Amino acid sequence: MTKIAVPTIDQVSENNQEIFSSxxxxxxxxxxxxxxxxxxxxxxxxxxxFQQRKSTLRAKDIEVINLVTSEYNGCTYCQAAHTAIGKLIxxxxxxxxxxxxxxxxxxxRLDALAQFTLAVVSNHGQVSEEARExxxxxxxxxxxxxxxxxxIGTKIISNYLHNITGFAVDFPAAPALANAEAVLS
Numbered sequence: 194m195t196k197i198a199v200p201t202i203d204q205v206s207e208n209n210q211e212i213f214s215s216x217x218x219x220x221x222x223x224x225x226x227x228x229x230x231x232x233x234x235x236x237x238x239x240x241x242x243f244q245q246r247k248s249t250l251r252a253k254d255i256e257v258i259n260l261v262t263s264e265y266n267g268c269t270y271c272q273a274a275h276t277a278i279g280k281l282i283x284x285x286x287x288x289x290x291x292x293x294x295x296x297x298x299x300x301x302r303l304d305a306l307a308q309f310t311l312a313v314v315s316n317h318g319q320v321s322e323e324a325r326e327x328x329x330x331x332x333x334x335x336x337x338x339x340x341x342x343x344x345i346g347t348k349i350i351s352n353y354l355h356n357i358t359g360f361a362v363d364f365p366a367a368p369a370l371a372n373a374e375a376v377l378s
Contacts, residue, residue, distance in 0.1 A: 197358045205231035212237050225363045226270055226351055244347045248340045252282050257292050257303050258344045261310040264293040264370065268352035270360070272367035286368075293370055305331040306341070313345055 202213045202223070209231040216223045230237035248255070256279045263271035272293065279289045288299055295311035297303035309328040312320045328338070 197360055199225045199228045199360050200231045201228075206234050208234065209237050212241065222363070224274065225360050226274070226355060229354060229358060229360050240347070240350065243343075246343070248344070249334070249337050250340050250344060253284070253303065254306055254341075255344055256282060256284065257297060257306050258310050258341060259348050260289060260292045261295055261307050262314050262345050262348040263352055264295075265311060265314045266349065266352035266356065268355050269367070270355040270362045270364075271348065271352055273362050273364035276367040277364050290368065290370060293367075302331045302333075306333070309333075310341065310345060313342070314349075318342075 202210050205213065205228075213223045213228070213231065216227055227237060227241070230240055250258075256275055259271065259275040260279060263275055276289050279292070280286070284292070288297065291297060291299070292303070292307055295307050297307045305328050309320070309324055312324040325338075333341075
């Protein structure tokens with residue numbers, strides 16, 4: 194049986210050691226998700242660059258996408274990390290739980306984004322014309338649509354990596370959703 198291990202700074206390439214040092218300086222630690230990417234010579238840098246690309250999305254938009262996608266994919270690591278980030282950018286505990294369920298009734302635009310994101314991930318990109326039109330009706334554009342799909346893609350990468358490996362979650366656990374079955378169906 195292969196032991197799933199998160200590498201330490203002395204177990205990764207010189208390039209990844211520099212990234213680890215930068216992350217530790219910026220965040221105070223190297224999250225296990227990023228550390229696990231360090232098994233690859235290039236994946237950590239590529240992922241961070243992809244994740245931090247310039248976008249039309251605001252921080253709250255990105256967190257809505259991250260929370261909905263991570264809930265749908267059942268990634269406890271990303272649920273925990275993005276619950277913490279969501280609180281840092283101003284979402285309440287109640288709002289975060291609602292977002293994870295695919296809704297954001299406290300904000301019409303974010304609600305459209307949450308519903309659209311859930312439609313995209315749950316239907317593997319095959320959204321209805323109605324879902325697409327509701328997304329555009331709240332002011333999102335075709336440019337935003339591209340950025341939403343890219344954000345979903347980056348989150349799916351981290352969701353799948355954690356779901357496959359199960360490395361330790363190094364953020365406070367996200368509370369379970371009462372209606373998790375509804376989100377996952």
